[in-house]
Amino acid sequence: MSSTTKGQYSSTDDVIDLLKAQHGQIRDLFDLVMHSEGQERKEAFEKLVRLLAVHETAEEEIIHPMARSLPGGDGIVDDRLAEEREAKEVLSELDGMDPGDPAFLKSLDKLRMDVLTHARAEERYEFDRLRDEFSPAQLKGFAAAVRAAEGTAPTHPRPGVESAKKNMLAGPPAAIMDRVRDMIRDARDKD
Numbered sequence: 001m002s003s004t005t006k007g008q009y010s011s012t013d014d015v016i017d018l019l020k021a022q023h024g025q026i027r028d029l030f031d032l033v034m035h036s037e038g039q040e041r042k043e044a045f046e047k048l049v050r051l052l053a054v055h056e057t058a059e060e061e062i063i064h065p066m067a068r069s070l071p072g073g074d075g076i077v078d079d080r081l082a083e084e085r086e087a088k089e090v091l092s093e094l095d096g097m098d099p100g101d102p103a104f105l106k107s108l109d110k111l112r113m114d115v116l117t118h119a120r121a122e123e124r125y126e127f128d129r130l131r132d133e134f135s136p137a138q139l140k141g142f143a144a145a146v147r148a149a150e151g152t153a154p155t156h157p158r159p160g161v162e163s164a165k166k167n168m169l170a171g172p173p174a175a176i177m178d179r180v181r182d183m184i185r186d187a188r189d190k191d
């Protein structure tokens with residue numbers, strides 16, 4: 001996969017492929033945040049927060065409920081949900097920190113390892129086993145809902161505009177999660 005983080009997933013029509021592609025995009029964004037500084041780091045982190053909010057909510061609405069029906073599914077899903085809860089806690093801790101603070105990088109590195117381990121477990125225990133559980137129409141419909149949800153993430157604040165940054169990082173993760181949840185539930189109800 002390309003290491004760029006813009007626009008390469010727009011043609012993904014299958015929600016499992018889309019979420020898998022987002023795992024790659026999340027990994028790339030972690031790398032970018034770790035290896036950049038100043039404004040660039042700030043912007044990469046904001047992108048990462050939005051993508052994680054969309055991605056984890058989509059999994060909570062689409063993937064985990066279906067995975068419960070797999071043999072041993074309850075244990076698998078409970079483990080994934082516990083990992084997601086922990087990641088959200090670290091994420092909200094980071095959200096209030098200055099990306100230039102050395103403690104930021106330390107927490108970010110912990111989050112990176114937790115999220116990437118979590119993603120590998122999802123692919124192995126859920127994604128690869130779930131493809132046959134969804135109908136082709138569901139795979140497509142959910143992909144469209146997740147892509148639409150990504151498009152509703154707030155537009156990027158102008159560099160140096162403090163209030164925009166605050167606006168963006170203070171409310172959005174929770175707001176994005178609510179919006180994604182609504183969009184996916186609408187898609188499911190229409191199915």
Ligand SMILES: [Fe+2]
Nearest residue numbers: 056059084122
């Ligand atoms: Fe997840």
Ligand SMILES: [Fe+2]
Nearest residue numbers: 023059119122
């Ligand atoms: Fe995931």
